[in-house]
Amino acid sequence: MQTSVTFKNIDPSDHLKAYVGDKLNRFDRFLDNPAEASVVLSVEKFRHIAEINITGDRLKINGKEETNDMYSAIDMVMDKLEKQIKRSKQKIRDRRGRGGAKVDTAPEGFDYVRPLDDEAEIIVKTLEYKPMDAEEAVMQLDLADDNFIVFTNARTDRINVVYRRNDGHYGLIQPQ
The missing domain is CATH 3.30.505.50 (Sigma 54 modulation/S30EA ribosomal protein, C-terminal domain)
Known part of the structure; x- marks a missing residue:
């Protein structure tokens, strides 16, 4: 997954970038096609905010969490994103199984x-x-x-x- 990390009001840290990258790479098993992730890590007074936007083929997922610790904010937003990805995949599976719309003419190959x-x-x-x-x-x-x-x-x-x-x-x- 292609990831871009932006820091606001916080010193850029390679360790935070690697932590976010490792967490996002576990989502590759859920996604069929390559996706892009935009991560914004910011600090406002005592609040640590992690905001992640994932866009891919027919998929756009957003998550935002704020806590007193940046690592816990990242973990919490990752849990949110995982639930959203699983829910959207289940919707796709349900739609495929439901069948198509009513057809007025015979499909190709049918008499x-x-x-x-x-x-x-x-x-x-x-x-x-x-x-x-x-x-x-x-x-x-x-x-x-x-x-x-x-x-x-x-x-x-x-x-x-x-x-x-x-x-x-x-x-x-x-x-x-």
């Missing part, structure tokens, strides 16, 4: 749309499936950016479906 009523519709997709075993179907699913794959099970000669579950594992649907 046609059959409306059921005003809100629901069936989108029909024609698939070609080939004989393979479940392990190969999982590999094909990983290569394709889909949520499921339809195939003929080479062992049973029946149509099966392998799908990606919400918990990250895979499911297999096979008829009896």
Whole structure:
């Protein structure tokens, strides 16, 4: 993470810069893309203020804390920022899982749309499936950016479906 540290009414300290840099580098595991952090450390009478602004790809997070000690102010603002980052990441995950908006026409690769009523519709997709075993179907699913794959099970000669579950594992649907 690219960090710029500014000191106001306090002598610049390499130790404080290194401390802030180490604390901010632990946020790299939460962020997908590189981010920039702007840190302002200031002293007003007896109050030590730490203000941090993190900007990145689709992310802008701000935090400010004031205490009697600069190190504790930095630690407290880092805790605030970590909560904000985790909350924004959870929002992104929730939005992805919710699905998209209603589509009036069939997406590319789909044949046609059959409306059921005003809100629901069936989108029909024609698939070609080939004989393979479940392990190969999982590999094909990983290569394709889909949520499921339809195939003929080479062992049973029946149509099966392998799908990606919400918990990250895979499911297999096979008829009896």
